[in-house]
Amino acid sequence: MSQTPIASKTIKKPSRCPLNLNKIEFESEKQKRAVEDLVQEFTVTPKLLIDIKNNFKEAMNKGLAKDGQTIAMIPSYVVGRLDGTEVGSYLALDVGGTNLRVVSVHLEGSGHITTHQTKYKIDESLKVGEAKALFDFIAVCVDSFLDEHSIRVRGDTEFELGFTFSFPVLQTSINRGTLISWTKGFNAAGMVGKDPVAFLQDAFNRRHLPVRVAALVNDTVGTLLAHAYNHPDTVMGVILGTGCNGAYVEEIPKIGKWTGERNAETMIINMEFGAFDKERSVLPLTMFDNRLDRLSVNAGKQLFEKMIAGMYLGEIARGVLVNLIDRRLLFGGQISPELNQMWTFETAYMSTIEADSTPTLSSTRDILESTLSFTHTSLVDRQIVKCVVELIGKRAARLSASALSAVLEHTGSWKQKSSIGIDGSLFEHYPSFDSDIMDGLVEVFGDEVRKNVSIGLAQDGSGVGAALCALLATKYSAGK
Protein backbone atom coordinates (compact mmCIF):
# COMPACT_ATOMS: atom_id res chain seq x y z
CA MET A 1 0.00 0.00 0.00
CA SER A 2 1.27 3.47 -0.62
CA GLN A 3 0.09 6.65 1.04
CA THR A 4 0.44 9.72 -1.04
CA PRO A 5 0.32 12.90 -1.64
CA ILE A 6 2.16 12.00 -4.80
CA ALA A 7 4.63 14.80 -4.51
CA SER A 8 7.60 14.92 -6.84
CA LYS A 9 10.20 12.93 -5.01
CA THR A 10 13.85 13.74 -4.82
CA ILE A 11 15.57 11.13 -6.89
CA LYS A 12 18.13 9.17 -4.94
CA LYS A 13 20.40 7.54 -7.44
CA PRO A 14 24.12 7.65 -8.14
CA SER A 15 25.42 10.29 -10.52
CA ARG A 16 27.22 9.55 -13.72
CA CYS A 17 30.92 9.12 -13.08
CA PRO A 18 32.35 10.28 -16.41
CA LEU A 19 35.52 8.91 -17.95
CA ASN A 20 38.33 11.15 -19.06
CA LEU A 21 39.11 9.93 -22.57
CA ASN A 22 42.60 11.41 -22.39
CA LYS A 23 43.42 9.04 -19.57
CA ILE A 24 42.67 5.87 -21.53
CA GLU A 25 45.87 4.12 -22.57
CA PHE A 26 44.58 2.88 -25.92
CA GLU A 27 46.23 -0.24 -27.33
CA SER A 28 46.50 1.19 -30.82
CA GLU A 29 45.91 4.34 -32.84
CA LYS A 30 43.12 2.53 -34.68
CA GLN A 31 41.33 1.78 -31.42
CA LYS A 32 41.67 5.39 -30.30
CA ARG A 33 40.34 6.68 -33.61
CA ALA A 34 37.36 4.32 -33.47
CA VAL A 35 36.38 5.71 -30.06
CA GLU A 36 36.86 9.29 -31.24
CA ASP A 37 34.60 8.58 -34.22
CA LEU A 38 31.91 7.27 -31.88
CA VAL A 39 32.18 10.44 -29.78
CA GLN A 40 31.60 12.47 -32.96
CA GLU A 41 28.64 10.39 -34.07
CA PHE A 42 26.81 10.23 -30.75
CA THR A 43 27.35 13.76 -29.43
CA VAL A 44 24.36 16.06 -29.59
CA THR A 45 26.07 19.44 -29.80
CA PRO A 46 24.28 22.53 -28.41
CA LYS A 47 23.61 23.61 -32.01
CA LEU A 48 22.08 20.26 -32.93
CA LEU A 49 19.95 20.27 -29.77
CA ILE A 50 18.51 23.63 -30.81
CA ASP A 51 17.98 22.51 -34.44
CA ILE A 52 16.08 19.48 -33.20
CA LYS A 53 14.02 21.66 -30.85
CA ASN A 54 13.08 23.97 -33.75
CA ASN A 55 12.17 21.10 -36.01
CA PHE A 56 10.15 19.52 -33.21
CA LYS A 57 8.18 22.76 -32.69
CA GLU A 58 7.27 22.81 -36.38
CA ALA A 59 6.15 19.19 -36.19
CA MET A 60 3.96 20.07 -33.16
CA ASN A 61 2.27 22.85 -35.10
CA LYS A 62 1.61 20.54 -38.06
CA GLY A 63 0.10 17.93 -35.73
CA LEU A 64 -2.15 20.53 -34.08
CA ALA A 65 -3.40 21.69 -37.49
CA LYS A 66 -4.22 18.35 -39.13
CA ASP A 67 -4.74 14.65 -38.40
CA GLY A 68 -2.27 12.08 -39.71
CA GLN A 69 0.91 14.10 -39.09
CA THR A 70 4.23 12.69 -37.87
CA ILE A 71 3.68 13.85 -34.30
CA ALA A 72 0.01 12.97 -33.89
CA MET A 73 -0.81 15.63 -31.20
CA ILE A 74 -3.92 13.75 -30.04
CA PRO A 75 -6.60 15.65 -28.08
CA SER A 76 -7.19 13.61 -24.92
CA TYR A 77 -10.74 14.84 -24.22
CA VAL A 78 -9.50 15.69 -20.73
CA VAL A 79 -10.64 19.23 -20.12
CA GLY A 80 -11.55 19.35 -16.43
CA ARG A 81 -9.21 19.90 -13.55
CA LEU A 82 -9.15 18.45 -10.05
CA ASP A 83 -8.34 20.36 -6.92
CA GLY A 84 -7.51 17.54 -4.51
CA THR A 85 -10.83 17.69 -2.63
CA GLU A 86 -12.41 14.85 -4.59
CA VAL A 87 -13.26 11.58 -2.82
CA GLY A 88 -14.08 8.14 -4.21
CA SER A 89 -12.65 4.74 -5.12
CA TYR A 90 -11.62 3.77 -8.62
CA LEU A 91 -9.76 1.01 -10.34
CA ALA A 92 -6.93 1.73 -12.72
CA LEU A 93 -5.34 -0.57 -15.24
CA ASP A 94 -2.01 0.26 -16.81
CA VAL A 95 -1.02 -1.60 -19.97
CA GLY A 96 1.95 -0.62 -22.09
CA GLY A 97 5.09 -0.76 -20.00
CA THR A 98 7.19 -3.74 -19.02
CA ASN A 99 4.49 -4.94 -16.61
CA LEU A 100 0.74 -4.75 -16.52
CA ARG A 101 -0.48 -3.07 -13.33
CA VAL A 102 -3.85 -3.13 -11.64
CA VAL A 103 -4.31 -0.41 -9.06
CA SER A 104 -7.11 0.44 -6.67
CA VAL A 105 -7.10 4.12 -5.91
CA HIS A 106 -8.89 5.75 -2.99
CA LEU A 107 -9.15 9.50 -3.18
CA GLU A 108 -9.56 10.69 0.37
CA GLY A 109 -9.90 14.43 -0.24
CA SER A 110 -7.35 17.09 0.85
CA GLY A 111 -4.96 15.85 -1.82
CA HIS A 112 -4.59 12.43 -0.15
CA ILE A 113 -4.63 9.27 -2.16
CA THR A 114 -4.15 5.67 -1.05
CA THR A 115 -3.26 3.05 -3.61
CA HIS A 116 -2.89 -0.74 -3.67
CA GLN A 117 -1.33 -2.27 -6.74
CA THR A 118 -0.28 -5.59 -8.20
CA LYS A 119 2.00 -6.05 -11.19
CA TYR A 120 1.64 -8.90 -13.68
CA LYS A 121 4.16 -9.92 -16.32
CA ILE A 122 2.85 -10.03 -19.88
CA ASP A 123 4.34 -12.97 -21.71
CA GLU A 124 6.17 -12.06 -24.93
CA SER A 125 3.93 -14.48 -26.88
CA LEU A 126 0.82 -12.55 -25.78
CA LYS A 127 2.32 -9.28 -27.04
CA VAL A 128 2.51 -10.61 -30.58
CA GLY A 129 -0.39 -13.12 -30.55
CA GLU A 130 -4.12 -12.56 -31.09
CA ALA A 131 -5.51 -9.39 -29.49
CA LYS A 132 -8.40 -11.33 -27.92
CA ALA A 133 -5.97 -13.57 -26.03
CA LEU A 134 -4.09 -10.53 -24.73
CA PHE A 135 -7.30 -8.92 -23.46
CA ASP A 136 -8.54 -12.17 -21.92
CA PHE A 137 -5.27 -12.33 -20.01
CA ILE A 138 -5.76 -8.73 -18.85
CA ALA A 139 -9.28 -9.59 -17.62
CA VAL A 140 -7.87 -12.58 -15.69
CA CYS A 141 -5.39 -10.23 -13.98
CA VAL A 142 -8.14 -7.77 -12.99
CA ASP A 143 -10.27 -10.68 -11.75
CA SER A 144 -7.49 -12.05 -9.57
CA PHE A 145 -6.72 -8.52 -8.30
CA LEU A 146 -10.34 -8.15 -7.12
CA ASP A 147 -10.03 -11.52 -5.32
CA GLU A 148 -6.61 -10.84 -3.88
CA HIS A 149 -7.69 -7.51 -2.40
CA SER A 150 -11.10 -8.86 -1.32
CA ILE A 151 -12.81 -6.18 -3.32
CA ARG A 152 -16.47 -7.14 -3.30
CA VAL A 153 -19.44 -5.40 -4.78
CA ARG A 154 -22.91 -5.22 -3.40
CA GLY A 155 -25.98 -5.39 -5.64
CA ASP A 156 -25.31 -4.50 -9.22
CA THR A 157 -22.80 -1.74 -8.47
CA GLU A 158 -20.03 -1.54 -11.00
CA PHE A 159 -16.49 -0.36 -10.49
CA GLU A 160 -15.41 2.52 -12.63
CA LEU A 161 -12.04 1.81 -14.22
CA GLY A 162 -9.54 4.20 -15.77
CA PHE A 163 -7.66 2.38 -18.51
CA THR A 164 -4.15 3.58 -19.20
CA PHE A 165 -3.31 2.17 -22.61
CA SER A 166 0.08 3.55 -23.52
CA PHE A 167 0.07 3.33 -27.29
CA PRO A 168 -0.88 5.82 -29.99
CA VAL A 169 -4.68 5.88 -29.86
CA LEU A 170 -6.74 8.43 -31.75
CA GLN A 171 -9.36 9.29 -29.14
CA THR A 172 -12.92 9.96 -30.18
CA SER A 173 -14.24 10.53 -26.65
CA ILE A 174 -13.04 10.17 -23.08
CA ASN A 175 -13.53 6.39 -23.25
CA ARG A 176 -13.37 5.59 -26.97
CA GLY A 177 -10.59 5.58 -29.54
CA THR A 178 -8.82 3.65 -32.28
CA LEU A 179 -5.34 2.22 -32.12
CA ILE A 180 -3.09 3.90 -34.70
CA SER A 181 -0.19 1.47 -34.34
CA TRP A 182 1.53 -0.72 -31.80
CA THR A 183 4.87 0.28 -30.26
CA LYS A 184 7.42 -1.06 -27.72
CA GLY A 185 7.53 -4.64 -29.03
CA PHE A 186 3.75 -5.20 -28.92
CA ASN A 187 2.19 -6.35 -32.17
CA ALA A 188 -1.00 -8.24 -31.28
CA ALA A 189 -2.98 -9.12 -34.38
CA GLY A 190 -6.35 -7.62 -35.24
CA MET A 191 -6.23 -4.44 -33.20
CA VAL A 192 -4.90 -1.60 -35.33
CA GLY A 193 -7.86 0.60 -36.31
CA LYS A 194 -9.98 -0.89 -33.51
CA ASP A 195 -11.11 0.43 -30.12
CA PRO A 196 -9.05 -0.97 -27.22
CA VAL A 197 -11.86 -0.11 -24.79
CA ALA A 198 -14.28 -2.35 -26.69
CA PHE A 199 -11.74 -5.20 -26.53
CA LEU A 200 -11.29 -4.68 -22.79
CA GLN A 201 -14.97 -4.28 -21.94
CA ASP A 202 -15.80 -7.43 -23.97
CA ALA A 203 -13.11 -9.38 -22.11
CA PHE A 204 -14.54 -8.15 -18.75
CA ASN A 205 -18.04 -9.10 -19.85
CA ARG A 206 -16.92 -12.58 -20.90
CA ARG A 207 -15.74 -13.08 -17.28
CA HIS A 208 -18.79 -11.32 -15.79
CA LEU A 209 -16.61 -8.78 -14.04
CA PRO A 210 -18.52 -5.85 -12.52
CA VAL A 211 -16.19 -3.31 -14.06
CA ARG A 212 -16.97 -0.48 -16.49
CA VAL A 213 -14.24 1.19 -18.50
CA ALA A 214 -14.98 4.85 -17.75
CA ALA A 215 -11.88 6.47 -19.23
CA LEU A 216 -9.18 5.70 -21.74
CA VAL A 217 -5.98 7.54 -21.04
CA ASN A 218 -2.42 7.64 -22.27
CA ASP A 219 0.22 7.21 -19.55
CA THR A 220 1.61 10.71 -20.22
CA VAL A 221 -1.84 12.25 -19.74
CA GLY A 222 -2.29 10.24 -16.53
CA THR A 223 1.12 11.38 -15.32
CA LEU A 224 0.25 15.00 -16.01
CA LEU A 225 -3.07 14.73 -14.14
CA ALA A 226 -1.51 12.91 -11.19
CA HIS A 227 1.33 15.42 -10.90
CA ALA A 228 -1.09 18.33 -11.19
CA TYR A 229 -3.10 16.96 -8.24
CA ASN A 230 -0.29 18.17 -5.98
CA HIS A 231 1.46 20.66 -8.27
CA PRO A 232 -1.14 22.94 -9.81
CA ASP A 233 1.51 24.59 -11.99
CA THR A 234 2.11 21.32 -13.90
CA VAL A 235 2.41 21.94 -17.63
CA MET A 236 3.65 18.59 -18.86
CA GLY A 237 3.56 14.86 -18.09
CA VAL A 238 6.37 12.81 -19.58
CA ILE A 239 7.25 9.12 -19.71
CA LEU A 240 10.90 8.12 -20.03
CA GLY A 241 10.73 4.39 -19.47
CA THR A 242 10.31 1.40 -21.78
CA GLY A 243 8.96 3.92 -24.29
CA CYS A 244 8.91 7.70 -24.34
CA ASN A 245 6.31 10.39 -24.91
CA GLY A 246 4.87 13.59 -23.47
CA ALA A 247 1.54 15.33 -22.86
CA TYR A 248 0.97 19.03 -22.19
CA VAL A 249 -1.79 21.53 -21.62
CA GLU A 250 -2.80 23.33 -24.82
CA GLU A 251 -5.15 26.26 -25.42
CA ILE A 252 -8.12 24.93 -27.42
CA PRO A 253 -8.04 27.77 -30.02
CA LYS A 254 -4.52 26.64 -30.95
CA ILE A 255 -5.74 23.12 -31.79
CA GLY A 256 -6.71 23.89 -35.40
CA LYS A 257 -8.03 20.39 -36.11
CA TRP A 258 -10.32 20.29 -33.05
CA THR A 259 -13.97 20.17 -34.08
CA GLY A 260 -15.44 19.21 -30.70
CA GLU A 261 -16.90 21.33 -27.94
CA ARG A 262 -15.22 24.60 -27.09
CA ASN A 263 -16.67 25.30 -23.66
CA ALA A 264 -13.31 24.79 -21.94
CA GLU A 265 -10.18 26.88 -22.45
CA THR A 266 -7.58 24.15 -22.49
CA MET A 267 -7.18 20.49 -23.26
CA ILE A 268 -4.41 18.01 -22.56
CA ILE A 269 -2.68 16.85 -25.75
CA ASN A 270 -1.05 13.42 -25.98
CA MET A 271 1.77 14.30 -28.34
CA GLU A 272 3.01 10.79 -29.30
CA PHE A 273 6.43 12.35 -29.75
CA GLY A 274 8.24 9.02 -30.06
CA ALA A 275 7.23 9.16 -33.73
CA PHE A 276 9.11 12.43 -34.31
CA ASP A 277 11.20 12.76 -37.50
CA LYS A 278 10.17 9.69 -39.41
CA GLU A 279 11.33 11.81 -42.37
CA ARG A 280 14.88 11.51 -40.95
CA SER A 281 15.48 15.18 -41.55
CA VAL A 282 17.20 16.20 -38.33
CA LEU A 283 17.89 13.26 -36.00
CA PRO A 284 21.55 12.16 -35.95
CA LEU A 285 20.76 8.51 -36.76
CA THR A 286 23.84 6.29 -36.79
CA MET A 287 24.26 2.94 -38.53
CA PHE A 288 23.54 1.38 -35.11
CA ASP A 289 20.19 3.11 -34.88
CA ASN A 290 19.32 2.06 -38.43
CA ARG A 291 20.20 -1.54 -37.70
CA LEU A 292 18.09 -1.61 -34.54
CA ASP A 293 15.18 -0.04 -36.39
CA ARG A 294 15.36 -2.57 -39.25
CA LEU A 295 15.32 -5.49 -36.82
CA SER A 296 12.44 -4.15 -34.72
CA VAL A 297 8.80 -5.24 -35.06
CA ASN A 298 7.86 -1.70 -36.12
CA ALA A 299 10.62 -0.83 -38.62
CA GLY A 300 10.58 2.76 -39.89
CA LYS A 301 8.43 3.92 -36.96
CA GLN A 302 9.14 5.56 -33.59
CA LEU A 303 12.70 6.56 -34.59
CA PHE A 304 12.97 9.20 -31.84
CA GLU A 305 11.68 6.73 -29.23
CA LYS A 306 14.26 4.19 -30.39
CA MET A 307 17.07 6.68 -29.63
CA ILE A 308 15.75 7.57 -26.18
CA ALA A 309 13.71 4.85 -24.51
CA GLY A 310 14.87 2.21 -22.05
CA MET A 311 13.67 -0.62 -24.24
CA TYR A 312 16.28 0.26 -26.87
CA LEU A 313 19.36 1.88 -25.31
CA GLY A 314 21.00 -1.39 -24.26
CA GLU A 315 20.49 -2.86 -27.70
CA ILE A 316 22.09 0.19 -29.37
CA ALA A 317 25.07 -0.20 -27.01
CA ARG A 318 25.28 -3.90 -27.85
CA GLY A 319 25.36 -3.07 -31.55
CA VAL A 320 28.28 -0.68 -31.05
CA LEU A 321 30.22 -3.18 -28.91
CA VAL A 322 29.72 -6.01 -31.40
CA ASN A 323 30.94 -3.75 -34.19
CA LEU A 324 34.12 -2.92 -32.23
CA ILE A 325 34.64 -6.62 -31.53
CA ASP A 326 34.21 -7.48 -35.22
CA ARG A 327 36.90 -4.91 -36.02
CA ARG A 328 39.13 -6.55 -33.38
CA LEU A 329 39.22 -3.32 -31.40
CA LEU A 330 37.59 -4.70 -28.23
CA PHE A 331 38.02 -7.88 -26.12
CA GLY A 332 40.76 -9.05 -28.53
CA GLY A 333 38.08 -9.66 -31.16
CA GLN A 334 36.32 -12.36 -29.06
CA ILE A 335 32.59 -12.23 -28.38
CA SER A 336 30.72 -14.08 -25.63
CA PRO A 337 27.66 -16.18 -26.61
CA GLU A 338 25.52 -13.96 -24.37
CA LEU A 339 26.53 -10.68 -26.02
CA ASN A 340 26.02 -12.34 -29.39
CA GLN A 341 22.24 -12.47 -28.76
CA MET A 342 19.93 -9.52 -29.38
CA TRP A 343 18.51 -7.68 -26.34
CA THR A 344 20.97 -9.26 -23.86
CA PHE A 345 22.72 -6.00 -22.97
CA GLU A 346 20.08 -4.50 -20.69
CA THR A 347 19.66 -0.77 -20.19
CA ALA A 348 19.86 -1.49 -16.43
CA TYR A 349 23.49 -2.60 -16.99
CA MET A 350 24.17 0.79 -18.52
CA SER A 351 23.00 2.49 -15.30
CA THR A 352 25.46 0.41 -13.28
CA ILE A 353 28.31 1.05 -15.71
CA GLU A 354 27.62 4.80 -15.78
CA ALA A 355 27.77 4.94 -11.97
CA ASP A 356 30.93 2.83 -11.73
CA SER A 357 33.49 5.06 -9.99
CA THR A 358 36.04 2.40 -9.07
CA PRO A 359 39.54 2.87 -10.53
CA THR A 360 39.49 -0.64 -12.05
CA LEU A 361 35.82 -0.35 -13.16
CA SER A 362 34.94 -3.38 -11.06
CA SER A 363 31.12 -3.17 -11.44
CA THR A 364 31.63 -2.97 -15.20
CA ARG A 365 33.85 -6.04 -14.95
CA ASP A 366 31.14 -7.90 -12.98
CA ILE A 367 28.61 -7.25 -15.71
CA LEU A 368 30.97 -8.23 -18.52
CA GLU A 369 32.57 -11.24 -16.86
CA SER A 370 29.90 -12.61 -14.46
CA THR A 371 26.71 -11.69 -16.30
CA LEU A 372 27.83 -11.67 -19.93
CA SER A 373 30.44 -14.46 -19.54
CA PHE A 374 33.52 -12.79 -21.01
CA THR A 375 36.46 -14.83 -19.72
CA HIS A 376 38.81 -11.88 -19.50
CA THR A 377 38.48 -8.13 -19.96
CA SER A 378 41.29 -5.58 -19.79
CA LEU A 379 40.95 -2.17 -18.15
CA VAL A 380 41.00 -0.54 -21.60
CA ASP A 381 38.17 -2.85 -22.73
CA ARG A 382 36.09 -1.78 -19.75
CA GLN A 383 36.91 1.89 -20.30
CA ILE A 384 35.78 1.64 -23.90
CA VAL A 385 32.54 -0.06 -22.82
CA LYS A 386 31.94 2.72 -20.31
CA CYS A 387 32.62 5.37 -22.90
CA VAL A 388 30.14 3.78 -25.36
CA VAL A 389 27.48 3.57 -22.65
CA GLU A 390 28.00 7.20 -21.62
CA LEU A 391 27.64 8.41 -25.19
CA ILE A 392 24.35 6.59 -25.71
CA GLY A 393 22.89 7.54 -22.31
CA LYS A 394 23.82 11.19 -22.65
CA ARG A 395 22.49 11.38 -26.21
CA ALA A 396 19.13 10.02 -24.98
CA ALA A 397 18.90 12.64 -22.23
CA ARG A 398 19.85 15.49 -24.58
CA LEU A 399 17.32 14.39 -27.20
CA SER A 400 14.69 14.34 -24.44
CA ALA A 401 15.76 17.89 -23.55
CA SER A 402 15.19 19.01 -27.13
CA ALA A 403 11.58 17.72 -26.98
CA LEU A 404 10.88 19.26 -23.57
CA SER A 405 12.36 22.60 -24.58
CA ALA A 406 10.20 22.66 -27.72
CA VAL A 407 7.08 22.32 -25.57
CA LEU A 408 8.29 24.87 -23.01
CA GLU A 409 9.00 27.34 -25.82
CA HIS A 410 5.72 26.63 -27.64
CA THR A 411 3.69 27.26 -24.48
CA GLY A 412 5.96 30.00 -23.11
CA SER A 413 5.92 28.20 -19.78
CA TRP A 414 9.69 28.34 -19.34
CA LYS A 415 9.26 32.00 -18.43
CA GLN A 416 7.09 31.29 -15.39
CA LYS A 417 7.00 28.84 -12.48
CA SER A 418 6.11 25.50 -14.03
CA SER A 419 6.40 21.83 -13.12
CA ILE A 420 7.03 18.86 -15.34
CA GLY A 421 6.15 15.43 -13.91
CA ILE A 422 8.19 12.57 -15.34
CA ASP A 423 7.60 8.87 -14.74
CA GLY A 424 9.47 5.84 -16.07
CA SER A 425 12.36 3.61 -15.13
CA LEU A 426 14.90 5.43 -17.27
CA PHE A 427 14.26 8.77 -15.61
CA GLU A 428 14.04 7.18 -12.19
CA HIS A 429 17.14 5.01 -12.30
CA TYR A 430 19.54 6.19 -14.99
CA PRO A 431 22.39 8.21 -13.47
CA SER A 432 22.26 11.96 -14.18
CA PHE A 433 19.40 11.71 -16.70
CA ASP A 434 17.57 14.49 -14.86
CA SER A 435 20.56 16.82 -14.65
CA ASP A 436 21.50 16.15 -18.29
CA ILE A 437 17.97 17.19 -19.29
CA MET A 438 18.17 20.36 -17.21
CA ASP A 439 21.59 21.19 -18.70
CA GLY A 440 20.02 20.86 -22.16
CA LEU A 441 17.19 23.23 -21.18
CA VAL A 442 19.75 25.75 -19.92
CA GLU A 443 21.52 25.61 -23.30
CA VAL A 444 18.25 26.61 -24.95
CA PHE A 445 16.84 29.16 -22.49
CA GLY A 446 19.73 30.24 -20.26
CA ASP A 447 19.97 29.98 -16.48
CA GLU A 448 16.53 31.46 -15.83
CA VAL A 449 14.92 28.15 -16.72
CA ARG A 450 16.59 26.48 -13.74
CA LYS A 451 14.70 28.80 -11.38
CA ASN A 452 11.39 28.57 -13.20
CA VAL A 453 10.95 25.00 -14.33
CA SER A 454 11.05 22.13 -11.87
CA ILE A 455 11.38 18.60 -13.17
CA GLY A 456 10.15 15.98 -10.71
CA LEU A 457 9.65 12.25 -10.56
CA ALA A 458 5.93 11.52 -10.77
CA GLN A 459 6.20 7.93 -9.67
CA ASP A 460 3.20 5.72 -10.52
CA GLY A 461 1.51 8.76 -11.96
CA SER A 462 -0.05 6.78 -14.76
CA GLY A 463 -2.08 4.53 -12.41
CA VAL A 464 -3.33 7.34 -10.20
CA GLY A 465 -3.84 9.54 -13.26
CA ALA A 466 -6.11 6.96 -14.89
CA ALA A 467 -8.25 6.87 -11.75
CA LEU A 468 -8.40 10.67 -11.72
CA CYS A 469 -9.43 10.55 -15.33
CA ALA A 470 -12.19 8.04 -14.54
CA LEU A 471 -13.39 10.45 -11.88
CA LEU A 472 -13.35 13.37 -14.33
CA ALA A 473 -15.20 11.26 -16.87
CA THR A 474 -17.97 10.33 -14.43
CA LYS A 475 -18.22 13.91 -13.19
CA TYR A 476 -18.36 15.14 -16.78
CA SER A 477 -21.01 12.64 -17.91
CA ALA A 478 -23.09 13.47 -14.80
CA GLY A 479 -22.94 17.05 -16.05
CA LYS A 480 -21.39 18.37 -12.84
Ligand code: BGC
Ligand atom coordinates in the same frame (compact mmCIF):
# COMPACT_ATOMS: atom_id res chain seq x y z
C1 BGC B 1 3.60 5.04 -26.94
C2 BGC B 1 3.01 6.16 -26.13
C3 BGC B 1 3.42 6.05 -24.68
C4 BGC B 1 4.93 5.90 -24.55
C5 BGC B 1 5.38 5.74 -23.11
C6 BGC B 1 5.10 4.93 -26.69
O1 BGC B 1 5.62 3.81 -27.34
O2 BGC B 1 3.37 5.23 -28.32
O3 BGC B 1 1.60 6.14 -26.23
O4 BGC B 1 2.97 7.18 -23.99
O5 BGC B 1 5.37 4.80 -25.30
O6 BGC B 1 4.83 4.62 -22.53
